[in-house]
Amino acid sequence: MLDLLPIFAQQLINGLVLGSIYVLATLGLTLIFGVLGQINFAHADFVTLGAFAAFFVARATGGNYLIAILAALLVGALLGSIINGTVFSPLRNADETRPLVATIGVSVLLENTALAFLGPVPYAFDSPYSSQVIRAAGLFFTVQNLLVVIIAVLAVGSLYAFMKLTFIGKALRALAQDREAAGLMGINQKQLIALTFIIGSAFAGLAGAMLGPILVLTPFAGASVIVKAFAIVIIGGFGNIEGTIVAGLLIGLIESFTAQFLSPGMSDIVVFGLLLLTLAFRPTGLIAERREENV
Amino acid sequence: MTSTSSRWAFGSARWLWLLACIAVIAILPLVFQDSYWRGVMTICAINIMLALGLDFIFGYAGQLSLGHSAFSGIGAYTSTVLVTALGVNFWVAMLCGIGAAGLAGVLLSAFAVRLKGHYLAIASLGFAVITYQILVNWISVTQGPLGIYGIPSPPPLTIPGIVTISFSDQQNFFYLVAGAALLSYLMLRNLTRSPIGDALTAVREDEISAASLGIRGTKWKVVAFGIGCAIAGLAGCFYASFIGTLVPDAFFIVESFMLLAMVVIGGRGNLWGAVLGAVLLTVVPELLRGIGDARLIIYGLALTLVALFLPGGISGVLIQFARRFSGARGALAAKGPSHA
Numbered sequence: 001m002l003d004l005l006p007i008f009a010q011q012l013i014n015g016l017v018l019g020s021i022y023v024l025a026t027l028g029l030t031l032i033f034g035v036l037g038q039i040n041f042a043h044a045d046f047v048t049l050g051a052f053a054a055f056f057v058a059r060a061t062g063g064n065y066l067i068a069i070l071a072a073l074l075v076g077a078l079l080g081s082i083i084n085g086t087v088f089s090p091l092r093n094a095d096e097t098r099p100l101v102a103t104i105g106v107s108v109l110l111e112n113t114a115l116a117f118l119g120p121v122p123y124a125f126d127s128p129y130s131s132q133v134i135r136a137a138g139l140f141f142t143v144q145n146l147l148v149v150i151i152a153v154l155a156v157g158s159l160y161a162f163m164k165l166t167f168i169g170k171a172l173r174a175l176a177q178d179r180e181a182a183g184l185m186g187i188n189q190k191q192l193i194a195l196t197f198i199i200g201s202a203f204a205g206l207a208g209a210m211l212g213p214i215l216v217l218t219p220f221a222g223a224s225v226i227v228k229a230f231a232i233v234i235i236g237g238f239g240n241i242e243g244t245i246v247a248g249l250l251i252g253l254i255e256s257f258t259a260q261f262l263s264p265g266m267s268d269i270v271v272f273g274l275l276l277l278t279l280a281f282r283p284t285g286l287i288a289e290r291r292e293e294n295v
Numbered sequence: 296m297t298s299t300s301s302r303w304a305f306g307s308a309r310w311l312w313l314l315a316c317i318a319v320i321a322i323l324p325l326v327f328q329d330s331y332w333r334g335v336m337t338i339c340a341i342n343i344m345l346a347l348g349l350d351f352i353f354g355y356a357g358q359l360s361l362g363h364s365a366f367s368g369i370g371a372y373t374s375t376v377l378v379t380a381l382g383v384n385f386w387v388a389m390l391c392g393i394g395a396a397g398l399a400g401v402l403l404s405a406f407a408v409r410l411k412g413h414y415l416a417i418a419s420l421g422f423a424v425i426t427y428q429i430l431v432n433w434i435s436v437t438q439g440p441l442g443i444y445g446i447p448s449p450p451p452l453t454i455p456g457i458v459t460i461s462f463s464d465q466q467n468f469f470y471l472v473a474g475a476a477l478l479s480y481l482m483l484r485n486l487t488r489s490p491i492g493d494a495l496t497a498v499r500e501d502e503i504s505a506a507s508l509g510i511r512g513t514k515w516k517v518v519a520f521g522i523g524c525a526i527a528g529l530a531g532c533f534y535a536s537f538i539g540t541l542v543p544d545a546f547f548i549v550e551s552f553m554l555l556a557m558v559v560i561g562g563r564g565n566l567w568g569a570v571l572g573a574v575l576l577t578v579v580p581e582l583l584r585g586i587g588d589a590r591l592i593i594y595g596l597a598l599t600l601v602a603l604f605l606p607g608g609i610s611g612v613l614i615q616f617a618r619r620f621s622g623a624r625g626a627l628a629a630k631g632p633s634h635a
Contacts, residue, residue, distance in 0.1 A: 033413075037413075038413075039413050039416075039417075086603075087599075087603065090603065091603070094606065095606070096413075097353075097359050097416075098602050098603075098606060099602075100359070100413065100416065101359075101555065101559050101598065101602040102598070102599050102602035102603050103599075104361075104552055104555065104598065105556070105594075105595045105596070105597070105598030105599030105600075105601075105602060106595065106599050107595070108549070108552055108556075108591055108592075108594055108595030108598065109592060109595030109596050109598075109599060110595075111591075111595075112589075112591040112592045112595060113592055116589070116592065227420060227421075227424050227548065230417045230420060230421070231417075231421060233417075234414070234417055238413075238414075263432075266432070268424055268425070268428045269425055269428045269429065269432070272421045272422075272424050272425045272428075273425065275417075275418075275421045276406075276418065276421055276422065276425070279406070279407065279410060279414065279417075279418050279421075280406050
């Protein structure tokens with residue numbers, strides 16, 4: 001029993017770090033779904049490309065991790081802007097499966113182009129903070145882990161402030177509630193949707209910069225997270241930001257605890273079992289948000 | 296009189312098409328004698344079956360499934376484990392594989408059918424991930440990532456006193472799979488033209504209006520999902536005994552995306568479009584083998600471009616051309632009498 005407590009606390013820390021990355025990686029998906037009702041399947045590859053952008057910038061600047069984070073943010077924002085302009089904007093009024101299918105194509109394309117240029121061998125992304133270890137009360141975690149959690153809290157906090165306090169944030173919330181009515185009130189949908197893509201995808205890039213030094217960095221780094229990201233978005237309730245944050249942390253914890261107490265292979269089964277259970281019993285997510293549907 | 300003759304002509308055209316298909320299947324292995332291309336042709340026939348099933352689910356019943364390869368995996372592993380571990384006869388095991396895949400499809404669909412659009416897509420994706428992880432982790436049955444090796448080809452079929460057909464022969468195996476693909480096509484085509492097909496189309500286009508006409512959308516969607524998955528299960532059985540080894544990676548999510556690409560590029564909601572897509576996306580990458588691992592890059596690019604610019608896929612473009620052509624002919628025919 002004495003041995004169990006430190007293990008438990010250690011897994012709690014690991015789970016929160018992983019969960020923070022998941023929250024960053026999935027917030028964009030949820031934001032975009034909330035406003036547009038659409039899924040960007042290539043979102044995960046924005047995470048990967050953000051991670052590689054951070055890696056190469058860090059190498060070029062001699063290990064300046066903070067500039068690398070900024071670069072990942074910018075790359076994510078740029079990719080979001082591009083995918084909106086090339087796929088979602090032209091297909092605004094098309095059958096709802098077309099943008100999803102198109103972005104599945106973009107995802108396969110990006111992953112394999114990255115594979116052709118970068119190769120399958122994992123890159124060693126050494127953040128200067130990965131080697132600094134903090135030991136306290138029999139637990140240990142790196143400064144990088146701490147940084148991940150701090151940045152996630154900052155990012156989510158500023159998103160909240162933006163949504164609740166600014167006029168544009170208010171307009172975005174209006175758009176998510178009822179696109180038509182918001183349009184009638186003189187809200188410029190096109191610009192706001194573009195902005196949503198930029199913000200959401202910048203979060204994906206940021207997640208990449210955080211994930212790079214912690215997980216294995218390959219062209220499929222994001223793809224390994226994305227399927228879980230969908231599970232998180234559904235468990236949290238599509239388009240529900242609070243739900244996504246809770247579900248992201250929950251999945252991170254579940255994953256680190258199943259890896260410790262069952263086996264690493266079981267974590268996917270547990271996570272996706274939870275996904276199917278959520279779909280069966282609470283399709284609107286764990287934190288339900290009432291949504292009326294028009295006939 | 297004109298109407299009867301045209302109906303007769305339509306009927307005979309159908310028979311001619313069928314005969315032409317049978318002739319092409321019969322001749323193909325005679326034209327391509329080397330085992331490499333015969334192998335490609337067999338894989339192509341397997342992919343046609345998978346694409347047909349997915350097109351029935353996605354194109355006709357309007358349910359976007361992102362986990363179709365999981366059902367082929369269920370069929371493949373069920374039949375293979377029955378044959379290799381329990382010594383069950385291949386044909387019996389094959390029926391079990393079809394049944395298991397169909398049942399899994401019905402179960403997933405029965406609860407996912409209440410979900411709309413993207414929820415079903417994600418649920419099917421989740422199902423595919425769980426299936427994959429079970430195949431990897433249930434080592435005592437599936438051998439895990441190491442895979443099952445030395446899977447025998449189907450036992451010879453003997454018609455007493457007449458002939459014995461051995462399926463270790465590549466040509467005969469191709470005939471078996473191509474025949475199954477042709478039968479799947481005919482069955483699905485008849486289904487789509489039956490009242491069931493009309494019900495599915497009505498549900499896909501407008502579920503609420505269909506319900507007001509007394510069509511139970513959920514029931515037919517589940518049926519369609521089950522049928523599509525059962526065909527995938529059969530394709531999986533053939534795949535396992537053709538390749539001879541079975542690893543979970545053969546049924547990973549990206550394989551489902553390939554199948555989706557076949558259906559979308561060929562043109563969803565058009566069975567022959569699915570056939571066209573499967574043939575194109577199996578054969579063209581083989582022809583381009585020289586450029587290395589660019590297969591998936593081509594798939595991704597083609598899927599994106601077609602989804603963006605050709606909502607009807609290649610078959611949609613062909614149909615438009617045919618209409619324009621027959622329209623021009625019709626205009627000429629209409630001109631004819633006034634000319635005379």
